[in-house]
Amino acid sequence: MSDKGEYQRDLNYIPDRITADGRDGWPVEPGRYRLIVARACPWANRAVIVRRLLGLEPVLSMGIAGPVHDERSWSFDLDPDGRDPVLGIERLQEAFFKRDPDYPRGITVPAFVDVPSGQVVTNDFAQMTLDMSTEWTAYHRAGAPELYPEKLRDEIDDVAQKVFTDVNNAVYQCGFARSQEAYDHSYTKLFSRLDWLSERLADQRYLVGDTITEADVRLFTTLVRFDAVYHGHFKCNRQKLTELPVLWAYTRDLFQTPGFGDTIDFPQIKEHYYVVHKNVNPSGIVPLGPDVSGWLTPHDREQLGGRPFGDGTPPGPPVESERVPAL
Known part of the structure; x- marks a missing residue:
């Protein structure tokens, strides 16, 4: 919040990227990552739409948190037993803390989580959708639109x-x-x-x-x-x-x-x-x-x-x- 009472969004997200060449240590691999979203969130909704349009469902699974959260985290209260069925966690917070036990910022969706390690890879919502268009091309469906054409x-x-x-x-x-x-x-x-x-x-x-x-x-x-x-x-x-x-x-x-x-x-x-x-x-x-x-x-x-x-x-x-x- 600014001195004048203006809301200021914290835009410091985990900057790692999942790329075709794996230069950040996270190579594109079918089935390795899980996209965590909430239907309520407009920032997460972007990722849901892009994944649908590009046809990445077979290679990038999606976990859906419930619409209500507390100060700790989004939670998987829509799933049986309140746990994400792939990651086995009750709150997205757990994936952030596996990456950094002292993670100091907000627990946000969308987030990519590395399934084998259970660690969050990134929650940089703006870059995530661009990378889905440009780095995951080997797994786009036939007929996928070009959402970020170079020209x-x-x-x-x-x-x-x-x-x-x-x-x-x-x-x-x-x-x-x-x-x-x-x-x-x-x-x-x-x-x-x-x-x-x-x-x-x-x-x-x-x-x-x-x-x-x-x-x-x-x-x-x-x-x-x-x-x-x-x-x-x-x-x-x-x-x-x-x-x-x-x-x-x-x-x-x-x-x-x-x-x-x-x-x-x-x-x-x-x-x-x-x-x-x-x-x-x-x-x-x-x-x-x-x-x-x-x-x-x-x-x-x-x-x-x-x-x-x-x-x-x-x-x-x-x-x-x-x-x-x-x-």
Whole structure:
């Protein structure tokens, strides 16, 4: 928290990477690593989507923590006996402490865990999805989209940084602000960027180029949570997403694209934010709304052209154990 009451995210994550050449000591190997996520978390949701789109399910297993955690860690309360069935741990904290018994920072998802040793490899959410696209190519499914094409990387990086600073993180800065000045600044920054995004997307289907890229994944996970939690819970209330015609249609377009909406669990999302953030919602009451049936209504964005998967194909249906409740 800054002197002015502005929420400041700790971006010091474990920097190790899983790479094709294993230069950090963690070579890409089928079955060796487990991706730990929580359906509620937008940062983890990115990794879930990218893994689905690239078809890495057969070589990279996924553990799903429950939506509610305490100050110690995310826990595996959704699993039988409250333990991850592969790692055998009750809390993600255990994997961090195996790596460093004195680990001093927050226990965050997503995280890659080395199954043989039980140690966390990295929780650097921004790099993890890029590496899934660029380092795991030998195991991408046939027809996997190119989410981080080399010729567009500078533009993707630029847009993604704007989205992170002014949207992904700004909603939290609104919600956790400790002064009117800090809240006003974050609110203005957020909606100015949403206006900019609306203008950018008014005549193009996707953020960069004519196909889905990493930039779209990063924006989607915030927008899909906007009306359910950020509008009310975090006071991001100039408009709802449903009142921003371009962004509402854009987000519905992605939601209805295989690999996006089929990763979203609205009940878990709401339970996490409204129960865990006691400083924002002391009662712990989880709202029944909003109505989510609109997510499946026509968006008409295909009129703008674009090819969601480029020369590739959509992913198949989620594996049975990873399905979310249908709307």
